[in-house]
Amino acid sequence: MKNEGETAQRPDNTAFTQQRLPAWQPILSAGIVIPGFLVIGLAFIGIGVGLFLTSQTIQVLEMDYTGVATDSSCFRCSMTSSQNCTCEITFSLDKLFTGPVFFYYGLSNYYQNFRKYGVSLDYYQLSGDTQYFTSPQSVCSPYSYDNQNRPIVPCGAIANSMFNDTFELYQIINGTKNLVPLDGKGIAWWTDYNIKYRNPSFVNGSLANAFAGTVKPINWPKPAYDLDSTDPNNNGFLNQDFLVWMRRAALPQFRKLYRRITEGNYAAGLPAGNYSMTVHYNYPVLTFDGRKKVVFSNVSWMGGRNDFLGIAYLVVGSLCVVMSIIMLIVYAKFKFSDDDA
């Protein structure tokens, strides 16, 4: 063995094997942390102020129209189980509601995030695969077939429970009702509309034929291919309202975008004045203690109104500054005796 060289076993003398790799060895000492905190704190306070002010400029108008209170205009509708009940809500704006105005409907105590509910859809149907029209996936049950065992398209709980109240907004100018045009385009995700959801290919030039042999979801007043009679491109699975509904909300209290007000005289916003909103009240929520509301809001670059983000930045920023001051005091007082140990 000795003949093979005296140091055959000698380990390599490299930085890696000897654990001598060059390394940055930061120490979280007061000297670094105090100025660091100060800088971060001040920056956060700055951001916080900006965010808070931005958030403050956003106007929000919320109106509950569930009709729980007996004196509310929609009480009547909430009591009856009859369809096509209409009620009217009036409100007035004392200053311009700057546009573009977003028009939401809101539901609370509504669990779109229930697991069984969430999986109750057939993606293959929704991507236009007609094979699955006749035999929906089992996850859709009990919303796969109707009583006569005909397949439901689109199947599943989500589709079946689609929100079906509709609203019309009027500005009252000198006693006459002036319809405010609502823009229902582009309220769903672009990718949902253009890629993820697909209508079945037309049969004999008509979408309706593609749905032959299927029935509409039980709760729907109209079949999928006839959701929007005014716009043929807004039908089937590519109906904007349908797409909005299919994107499940994360929490039991949520809003969903209904329309935007971007057109005509109202492109700059809703001018001050009196308004009236006609609600076609269809959707039952009182059975599960739910509430319905409409919300008008405008948005900034950071989204809807959210004071919390600005406040959070302000609080954390101030804490940083305060802590750096405290540390400075401690540092000065105790001289950090061990600093030179």
Add this chain to the structure above:
Amino acid sequence: MLAAERDLRVEQQKSLRVKWVWNDMTGFDPPHQSDTRTVYIANKFPQNGHYVPQRFADNRIISSKYTIWNFVPKNLFEQFRRIANFYFLIIFLVQLMIDTPTSPITSGLPLFFVITVTAIKQGYEDWLRHKADNEVNGAPVFVVRSGSLVQTRSKNIRVGDIVRVAKDETFPADLVLLSSDRAEGTCHITTASLDGETNLKTHYAVPETAVSQSVSRLESLQAVVECQQPEADLYRFVGRITVTQHGEEIVRPLGPENLLLRGARLKNTKEIFGVAVYTGMESKMALNYKCKSQKRSAVEKSMNTFLIIYLGILLFEAILSTILKYAWQAEDKWNEPFYNQKTDQERNSSQILKFISDFLAFLVLYNFIIPISLYVTVELQKFLGSFFIGWDLDLYHEESDQKAQVNTSDLNEELGQVEYVFTDKTGTLTENEMQFRECSINGVKYQEINGKLVPEGLTEDTPDGSLPCLSREEELFLKAVSLCHTVQISYDHPDAAADPFSHANGFSAQMEYYASSPDEKALVEATKRMGVTFMGSHGEIMEIKKFGKAEKYKLLHVLEFDANRRRMSVILQTPSGQKVLFTKGAESAILPYTKSGEIDKTRVHVDEFALKGLRTLVVACRHFSADEYRDVDRRLHEARTALQQREERLVEVFNFIERDLELLGATGVEDKLQDKVQETIEALRLAGIKVWVLTGDKHETAVSVSLSCGHFHRTMNILELVQQKSDNECAEQLRRLARRIKEDHVIQHGLVVDGASLSLALREHEKLFMEVCKNCSAVLCCRMAPLQKAKVVRLLKTSPEKPITLAIGDGANDVSMIQEAHVGIGIMGKEGRQAVRNSDYAIARFKFLAKLLLVHGHFYYIRIATLVQYFFYKNVCFITPQFLYQFFCLFSQQTLYDSVYLTLYNICFTSLPILVYSLFEQLVHPHVLQSKPALYRDISKNSLLSFKTFLYWTVLGFCHAFVFFFGSYILMGEDTTLMGNGQILRANRQLMFGNWTFGTLVFTVMVITVTLKLALETHFWTWMNHFVTWGSIAFYFIFSLFYGGIIWPFLHTQDMYFVFVQLLSSGSAWFAIIIIIITCLFPDVIKKVFYRHLQPTSTQKSQFIEAYQGIGCVDSMCCFSEGQNACSRLGRLVERLMGRCDPARTPRSWHDSDTFFSNDRSILTLSPMEVSHC
């Protein structure tokens, strides 16, 4: 060759058939279970029909665990025996069976990954073993069959085959030597690969077979070997050979000196013939393959405790969720609102079944809180991390070309937890390089000066320059020393001299002695210097040269050394025909049997030698009359040929022979201390480690070595518990000692115990003894038997505090202690490799222990402790939001994160940074750790895995999880506030998010925070840390973009399609991510800063030193050659600028941190360290 084999097989089959018949007829036990085996040489079975052949194993060595066929089932079985794997298997099966929120893939894939990685590793290791086995089994060997020498494969050797082995070949099976090319039938072998003893050993053939030196003569040999059934002891073999010559049966005893062990190598002998007696897995080498007992480290134990706690949390969360779910569902409007009706099947299924399946579903939902990849990562970390020990140049011993060796990587971190070190003395603290110093002859003390024996009191310049004239006593003494041993001689050029034992071409210069005991070698070399040269032994003749005059002695018997008798003897016939016995051994083993000579004076001298730290041996002789010798010879022959109880009978005979001795004198041999033993022991002590020396040496020798190596020092009050004869006496002495310790608690105490007193103390007064021991800063146990060493270790190990123990030793006598201790360390020394093989780590020198413990142990401990804590933390962070989300989704088991994220979180997104951290982290520079052993105390008692720290990490995890979840929750509002700039390319169209976007927001925040939290913990940022830390975050983003950017054809739902892009397109989401991360980490930073400044640990203090001083200034014992470079100069410059270069400073800090040992200062002149400070 083939024909011969076929014949053999036919023959065997025939005999098998015979055996069956026999068994059927009589119902006897198979012969294999008898106490002896009968081997017919060359398989010449007796011709009469009554013979029942025994069945023996073939010569195949199988060290592999698996075959191709059983690998998959066996390996899977082994793997699922681990609790964690089994747990995940159960979860996986639950997911397969019932309707659960996540797909089985989420737990199946990680499990598959873990199992595969482990299986590949084990399969590879087994493949290597197969390869090695095949090589061994397929090696060509020569076997005598059908009257000729045939070449065959090693695996084909059968018991009874005559095997030819040529020079420098290894023996393919355990062989009984039949003949060699030498007329007297001896051969030389080395057993280095078996027990590491490098000396040449002579093995003998019985004279009746020794003449059969050729194949043809072997063919005519008629002999039967009867021997014991195989056993593992390498040094025990009992058998006899019956040779039939001319119709006459001659019986000869066989012992270990006739047996050539598989694995040993033939040396200095052209060829030998031997008959295989033990083959394959029955050979002694194979029987010594041992499955090492599994040692588990303290970290692993706490890890398992934590796992159980987490299992508790998991069960609690699952049960709570299930109960709340049913509380909620009591009301129909929540249970089944109009928009979410149940199927009939769901409505009608049994309540209990639903309850159980809900519970299981929650279990599945939260199961990730038990970190699946923890075990894999820990194993990987240990496996990869342990390379650093072998790679360390500081643990490399240049002279012997040996680097540190890791036999098990499971205990790396245990090196950082050691509280007690038990060390052997000889060969561990000392070099085991003996040097003759003094002797006592007939009551006169002599010293060796310039190769001459000089009586004490005389100066060197004795007038005679020529031949010194020796007195009769001196001569006899020297002869005794030069004849009573088992030393071999080897010549430097054995090839040049065809027969090393022909003295044709002179000697002396090229002559080298080989001995199994370094003492013997030192003694023989010493007598050579003094004029009585041992020339070697050939056959039964031992030749010495007394001042050039050859004398030949006939060696009649050797009474071998054994540890119980502690002496060995030879019986010789002097040239004048007298029979004389020479004995040498420990003084306690010889003096009681002496009846003449200067007994008292010698005893005094022996004690004096011992006080100087010399190893002592006493030499005596006995002259036999012719009658006496006949008696002795007969008794010896009887005992040696006995098949039953041979050992006991031999001991009896030996004791009969070795009495009525005439004392000749005593020798004192010095064993040099190893390099830097004192510094190492001191460093260990400063590190808070108690060092116990356990030795077989004499009390006085042990104490003096202890003093010279700094284990005891002059300021210590040395207590003694020696020579206790009775129980009561021992108890009384113990109580006295305990009182003295209490009275005198200022100064340090050292305790000396001897083996006999120890066994008394341990028998009845264990508690009292422990009490005394714990208050002593140094304990020395002398006269210890190997098993006693292990007992002491076990005593400490099982004491109430359960300290972590480390045993270090080099010899076979340390093996039991090495196996007993939590960590066993072998020294690659001169006493063979048995200790090394049984150890967990092996190092070349004792001094390396300091770096192994203080640096490597410290690093490994910190790394693995942080690894374990971090794993639990990150999984709490991971799963708690999931749990919280249940409160907002009616406990419907809706997952917050997508399945792919659930699966990849532990495998991809957060795995690498912690692995790299746990491989490279260095809290303090190694030099600092080594030069300030007190830092070791910072991590003692498993402090980083204490319940407090565990609680801190867990609570931190929960807090972070709350911030992630509720931060996102509030910011999300009613799903309008954080709105994605939904429509690509068209500004100002704010859209709502949906549940997947919400989950992705939480997940994004989590991945970044968890990664940054580790970044905060990291103190040593190599490029790899940077790469994996920032790389992990980047990978998460890139992966998410990719994953969300494609409609995946094989997925049922496209939940994540464009979700991530949508999230990132919102400005406020970015602001939210930033604020949540900062909110999580901010308190942690504050806590760190305050702790560091107001309550710094000494480790943190030394980080400052390091930062301000530069490395070169804090020099250490083992300095890299690059240690002194520009950096030290720069460091000094900086210090001078800052006014910091105060010479007293660094030593002061080291004392300050050790007020504990303030009275150690007298010996704190650890020169290399203090002198080199700036």
